[in-house]
Amino acid sequence: MMLWPAVTLIGFLVLTALVIAMGTRSTARYEAERAEMADRPRHGAGDPVRAAA
Known part of the structure; x- marks a missing residue:
């Protein structure tokens, strides 16, 4: 009678x-x-950017 609730609880855990x-x-x-x-x-954005010459 208590087998399926025990199996369900163990499976859940x-x-x-x-x-x-x-x-x-x-x-x-x-x-x-x-x-x-x-x-x-x-x-x-904090790094300096060189202009292309």
């Missing part, structure tokens, strides 16, 4: 753990890419 694990991995990859981009020099 397993899927929740899977989503958390995937989100953690994705966030770590995103932060590593942002840190890598921050180390590179940026070329933007």
Whole structure:
């Protein structure tokens, strides 16, 4: 009688753990890419522009 609610609860917990694990991995990859981009020099509006002669 209590088998299906237990299976449902265990399935829910397993899927929740899977989503958390995937989100953690994705966030770590995103932060590593942002840190890598921050180390590179940026070329933007603050850089002087030379006129073509």
